[in-house]
Amino acid sequence: MNLSSSGWGSSTRGLGALITVMMRYPEINSVQFNPDDRTLNMTFIVRKTICDETWSALTDQLVDVLQTYRWVTGRPLSLIELDRLDWDTATIIELRRDIDTVSVEEVGMMIEVLHDWFEQDVVTDTHDLLEEELMLQEETIQANLEALSQDAHGHLVALRDEGRVVVFNT
Numbered sequence: 001m002n003l004s005s006s007g008w009g010s011s012t013r014g015l016g017a018l019i020t021v022m023m024r025y026p027e028i029n030s031v032q033f034n035p036d037d038r039t040l041n042m043t044f045i046v047r048k049t050i051c052d053e054t055w056s057a058l059t060d061q062l063v064d065v066l067q068t069y070r071w072v073t074g075r076p077l078s079l080i081e082l083d084r085l086d087w088d089t090a091t092i093i094e095l096r097r098d099i100d101t102v103s104v105e106e107v108g109m110m111i112e113v114l115h116d117w118f119e120q121d122v123v124t125d126t127h128d129l130l131e132e133e134l135m136l137q138e139e140t141i142q143a144n145l146e147a148l149s150q151d152a153h154g155h156l157v158a159l160r161d162e163g164r165v166v167v168f169n170t
Helices: 013-024 052-073 104-121 131-151
Strands: 028-034 039-046 080-086 091-098 156-161 164-169
Touching: 013 028, 013 104, 013 156, 039 104, 052 080, 052 104, 091 104
Parallel strands: none
Antiparallel strands: 028 039, 028 156, 039 091, 080 091, 156 164
8 A cells, every 4th residue: 555645635635535435334345536537436235136127226216316415405416327247146336426526425325225225235344433433434524525526636446355444546
């Protein structure tokens, strides 16, 4: 892992953004920041395959929820893309959002929708954080996402590995 500030903007705030997102949301399997198109990609794993009909209904609901949230808050929305990769007994779901308008609230909403659809089949890493710590992390995540959108330039990837979060600057 390269922790120098070259490629991370003037600080390691990009590193902090990915780590706090992964710590706060144990359902997120990986997070990747791509400075070329200024997107944040988050992946989730569901312990079942998702048929085309279910996928279509799920993506429609997720896009509706996120667009409604944006409309209610009066904040712009540039990019929402959802994709899936089916395996024999699991599905990887990827949410791709532009870093300039993504918010911590919508990440939480997406996870709630996934739990509504797939309940215990959403792969979740365990954590021992108290509710107060979770609220504080949400504030930290939003601040770090805003900082990341302003001055991070390197490709960042955070992955879960046996209860740890591993971050790479690629």
